[in-house]
Structures are given as C-alpha cells and as structure tokens.
Amino acid sequence: xxxxxISIAAFVAASSLLLITFIPQTALAENVGRTTLAASIRAKxxxxxxxxxxxxxxxxxxxxxxASAKTESDKLLLASPPDQQIAKGQTxxxxxSFTTSGLSIDRVSVKSSIKSxxxxxxxxxxxxxxxxxVFYQRIDENQDVVHSSCWWTDQHEITVSGQEEVLQNKSSxxxxxxxxxxxxxxxxxxxxxxxxxxxxxxxxxGLTTAQALSRxxxxxxxxxxxxxxxxxxxxxxxxxxxxxxxWTAPPYNxxxxxDYNLAHPYSYLPKDNCANFVSQSIHAAGAPLKSGLTVxxxxxxxxxxxxxxxxxxxxxxxxxxxxxxxxTNYYKAYPDPWLDMGSLIYADWNSxxxxxxxxxxxxxxxxFLSNGTMVFNTYISQxxxxxxxxxxxxxxxxxxxxxxxxxxxxxxxxxxxxHAE
Numbered sequence: 001x002x003x004x005x006i007s008i009a010a011f012v013a014a015s016s017l018l019l020i021t022f023i024p025q026t027a028l029a030e031n032v033g034r035t036t037l038a039a040s041i042r043a044k045x046x047x048x049x050x051x052x053x054x055x056x057x058x059x060x061x062x063x064x065x066x067a068s069a070k071t072e073s074d075k076l077l078l079a080s081p082p083d084q085q086i087a088k089g090q091t092x093x094x095x096x097s098f099t100t101s102g103l104s105i106d107r108v109s110v111k112s113s114i115k116s117x118x119x120x121x122x123x124x125x126x127x128x129x130x131x132x133x134v135f136y137q138r139i140d141e142n143q144d145v146v147h148s149s150c151w152w153t154d155q156h157e158i159t160v161s162g163q164e165e166v167l168q169n170k171s172s173x174x175x176x177x178x179x180x181x182x183x184x185x186x187x188x189x190x191x192x193x194x195x196x197x198x199x200x201x202x203x204x205x206g207l208t209t210a211q212a213l214s215r216x217x218x219x220x221x222x223x224x225x226x227x228x229x230x231x232x233x234x235x236x237x238x239x240x241x242x243x244x245x246x247w248t249a250p251p252y253n254x255x256x257x258x259d260y261n262l263a264h265p266y267s268y269l270p271k272d273n274c275a276n277f278v279s280q281s282i283h284a285a286g287a288p289l290k291s292g293l294t295v296x297x298x299x300x301x302x303x304x305x306x307x308x309x310x311x312x313x314x315x316x317x318x319x320x321x322x323x324x325x326x327x328t329n330y331y332k333a334y335p336d337p338w339l340d341m342g343s344l345i346y347a348d349w350n351s352x353x354x355x356x357x358x359x360x361x362x363x364x365x366x367x368f369l370s371n372g373t374m375v376f377n378t379y380i381s382q383x384x385x386x387x388x389x390x391x392x393x394x395x396x397x398x399x400x401x402x403x404x405x406x407x408x409x410x411x412x413x414x415x416x417x418x419h420a421e
Contacts, residue, residue, distance in 0.1 A: 041124075045117055045160050049126055052158065052180045053112040055087040060108035060132060063095050069107045083180045090156075090183055090401075097397040098136060102367030102375040106135040106147070115155070126158045127186070131253075138367035141374075146365075150379070150390040153254065154398065155186040187402035188384065189272045190349055191320055191356040204333050206348065206407035209396050215336045216393075219376040230415035233330045237342035237413055240285030244360045244381040247277070248388040255384050264305050265312065277383035278344065278360050279305070279316045285342065287330060300324055319346055319355040323411065331411035337392060338378050339410050340364045345380060345392070347399065348407040355409060358382070362389050 058073035098105055113129045133151040140146050159182035207215060234240070246252070252259045255273065257266045264280050266273070283289065289304040297307050298314045303325055305312040315325035323346050327333055337345045339361050346355040359382035367375050378392040387395065399406055 042117060045124055045126060046114060048160055048180065049112060049114060049128055049158060052083060052087065052183075053110050053130070055083055056090060056130065056132070057108060057110040059084065059087040059091040060095065060105065060110070060134070063099075064105050064107045065137070066107040086180055086183050090185075093397045093400070094132075094394055097391065097393040098134070100375075101377050101391050101393045102369045102373075103136045103138050103377070103391060106137055108135070109133045120159075122161065123181070124160045126160055128156055128158055129153050129254075130156050138365075138377075141366055141368075143368075148389075150388055150394075151253065152385065152387040152390050152394075152398065154385050157184050157186055158182065185398070185401045188274075188349065188357055188399075191354045192318065204409055205335050206409040207336055208351075209400055209406050209408070212337055212396070212408050213393065216338050216376060219338055230417055232342075233414040233416065234282070234285045234287060234342065236286040238285075240281040240283075240360065241341050241362050243284035244278070244281040244362050245389060247280075248381045248383070248386055253386050253388060255386055259386070260383075265310055273317075273384045274357050274359065274382055275319045275322045276305070276312065276317045278358050279303070279312075279322060281360050282326070282330075282344075319358045322358060323355050323409070326411055330414060332414050334410040334412045337408045337410045338376055339412055340378075342413050344411040345378075346409040346411070348409070349399075349403040351405045351407045357384075359387070359395070 054076060058076040061069040061073035064070050064073070095105065109132070111131045111133075113131075115127045115129060117127075118125050131151060131153040133149060135147070135149045137145050137147045158180055161179060161181040247259070247261060260266055260273070260277070261280060264276070266276075287303075290302050291304045291307055292299070292302045294302060295308045296302075297311055298321070300315060300321060302313050303315045305316050307313050314321040316322065323344075326344060331344060334343075339345065341361050341364055343361040345359050345361065347357040347359075348354060349356045359380040361378055362381040363377075363379035365377055365379075367377060369375060379389045380392055380395055381387055381389055396406075396408075
C-alpha cells in the first residue's frame with residue numbers, strides 16, 4: 001500500500017516536470033520580463049514624479065526670503081527648463097496670493113504620494129496627492145514680525161511623457177529620461193443633483209472670486225468680530241475652531257477615513273466630506289444634535305450624523321442643506337467671505353445656485369504690505385480636500401485652477417442682541 005502511494009506521487013511529479021518541459025521557454029521569459037518591466041517602469045515614473053515634486057518646491061522657494069532655499073531652488077530650476085514651466089504654472093498664482101495678502105514666504109516644502117499610474121496611449125497618467133507646507137511671515141499692526149505656517153493637499157493628474165516603447169526581445173522598455181508634460185489638479189466634486197429641490201432656497205447674494213478680492217481692499221477689520229455686551233448663539237465657537245485645526249493637522253492631515261474622528265461616522269459620500277467635517281466642528285462648538293421624530297434624512301429641521309442606519313442627515317453632510325440649517329439656527333448670511341473666526345464659508349463651484357462646498361474660518365488678522373497698506377486676511381480649514389489654516393485668498397487661487405465660475409457665500413455667528421453693521 002505504501003509502495004502504491006509512492007508510485008502515484010512519483011507519477012504526479014514526473015508529469016508536472018514533463019508539462020513544464022514542454023511549455024515554450026519564450027513564453028516563460030516573456031511573462032517574467034513583463035513583471036520585471038512593469039516594476040522598472042513604475043520605479044522610473046516614481047523617480048520622475050519625485051523630481052517634479054522637487055521642481056514644485058523649487059518654484060515656490062524661488063520667491064522665498066530664506067537665501068539658501070532660494071539659491072538651491074534657482075539652480076534646480078535652471079537645470080530643468082522644460083518641466084519648470086509646468087511647475088511654475090501650478091505655483092505662480094499661489095505665490096501671488098500670499099504676496100498680495102501681505103504674507104512673505106520664508107520657505108516651502110512639498111510632499112508627494114502616488115495613488116495610481118495608468119497608461120494612456122504613449123503617455124502615463126499619474127494621480128498623486130501633492131502637499132505643500134508653507135512657512136511665512138507677516139507684519140502686524142504693532143509692526144512686529146509674526147511667523148506662521150499652513151498646508152494643503154490636492155490630487156493632481158500628472159502626465160509623464162517622452163517615453164518610447166521599443167520592442168526588444170519581445171519586451172518593451174521606458175525611455176531613460178521621461179518628462180512631465182502636464183499637471184492638472186483634480187476638481188472637487190459638485191453637489192449631489194438631488195440638492196436642487198423645490199424646498200431649497202437660493203435667494204442669497206454671493207460674490208465671484210474677482211468681486212470678493214476687490215471687496216477685501218475696503219476692509220479694515222473682521223466682519224462681525226466679538227461684540228461687547230452681546231452673547232454669541234454658539235458661546236463655545238472657539239472650541240469648534242480648535243477642533244478644525246486639530247483634525248486637519250498631522251497625523252490627521254488627509255482625507256482617508258483614518259484622518260477623521262472615529263466618534264463620528266465617515267460620510268456616506270466618502271469622496272466629499274467637507275460638510276460632514278464642518279458639522280463636526282460646529283457640534284464641538286456646542287451646537288446640539290437634533291433628530292426629532294423622523295427617519296427622513298432630507299428633513300431640513302434635523303441635524304445629526306446618524307439619523308437612521310448610520311446615515312447622516314443632509315443638513316449634516318450636504319453643503320446646501322447645511323447652509324439653510326445653520327442660517328436658520330445659529331448664523332446670519334453675509335454678502336462677502338472675509339469673516340472672523342468661527343464663521344462659515346460656502347462655495348458654489350459653477351454658480352448654478354447650489355452650494356457645493358463649505359469650510360470653517362480658523363483665523364483672522366491684519367497684515368501690512370511694504371507700502372504700508374493694511375490687508376485683512378481670513379484663514380480657513382476644511383476636508384475634501386484637506387486644508388489647515390490657509391489664507392482664503394490662497395484657497396481662491398487653488399479653487400480657480402479647477403473651477404472658473406465660482407460664487408462665494410458667508411455665514412457669521414449671530415450675537416444676541418444682534419448689532420447690524
């Protein structure tokens with residue numbers, strides 16, 4: 001019996017050996033070659049994207065006050081003339097937004113994280129998260145130098161080209177020096193089409209980006225800052241500001257589920273968590289949850305992250321519904337977005353009357369240009385995409401790269417008794 005088992009095992013082993021012997025060796029070599037080549041191509045693209053990241057960093061630092069950072073940046077930009085124009089296209093308007101806001105860049109570091117690589121014809125489309133961290137300074141009203149930092153993340157689709165696929169020994173190879181021929185930011189999502197319902201009002205006036213920037217020139221103080229003798233409808237609104245700053249800073253400075261507070265469910269719209277995040281901040285500021293006797297998630301009178309089966313209400317997770325709920329209960333509409341801490345800012349990406357995105361104001365201050373002109377700055381924090389205390393003017397610059405016709409709206413905390421401006 002044991003001899004029979006050995007014979008069967010020997011037969012199986014021999015059969016397997018014969019099968020391998022008769023497989024064409026060219027096919028085996030081709031399969032192995034493809035696997036190795038894919039890794040080789042990926043490694044070269046990774047290196048090219050990292051080189052482009054360095055160019056972005058150099059482009060930012062070309063305007064830096066830090067002399068050593070500027071010198072090294074200038075050398076790198078001169079060594080890569082084709083790709084530097086792509087990098088400058090991403091950084092020039094952002095640098096201008098800092099400068100016109102009275103904010104001088106000390107230095108900038110840029111991180112990149114590749115999410116996917118796909119082949120599109122002769123090129124490769126690389127989706128990567130790009131995160132600049134900007135260290136900057138401003139001159140305050142006491143003529144003191146104040147140092148600060150901020151950061152943001154956007155997904156970019158980077159086109160790596162200059163690649164020649166040459167057939168050699170039934171395998172292909174990537175050209176030794178591919179170049180970046182395009183860099184496009186991936187736009188934030190528009191609002192759910194169901195938002196535009198008959199029970200949603202679109203009567204408020206907003207401002208285009210150009211109008212908002214023009215309006216700022218006439219400001220001398222924050223819109224509706226702390227009012228003597230009055231009480232805010234959200235007395236602990238600074239707790240909401242601190243919440244937003246905490247959950248947009250490391251280790252939570254991303255948009256993955258791990259970057260959110262586990263005490264709240266991740267939004268049922270995982271690609272759009274802006275309203276979900278700001279609602280968490282407002283709840284941290286003292287606004288109570290409200291569920292009522294309903295299971296209708298679109299009920300405009302309720303506000304909770306978990307109304308039924310783990311789903312939030314639309315007032316919690318949708319920018320337009322949230323705007324209406326907040327305006328009814330805690331905030332007052334204001335026609336421009338240059339607001340004080342704890343205020344809310346909404347963006348209608350395509351100016352169709354429906355608000356697609358929201359953020360919370362986490363800082364407000366004054367800075368002075370070299371000619372002595374005072375500039376009022378509002379700073380925002382948000383998710384999708386992650387921003388930590390960045391100047392609103394910079395957010396406007398970034399948003400304009402993916403949306404050409406934006407309308408901005410503001411909500412300011414009500415104070416009781418209310419004082420009109």
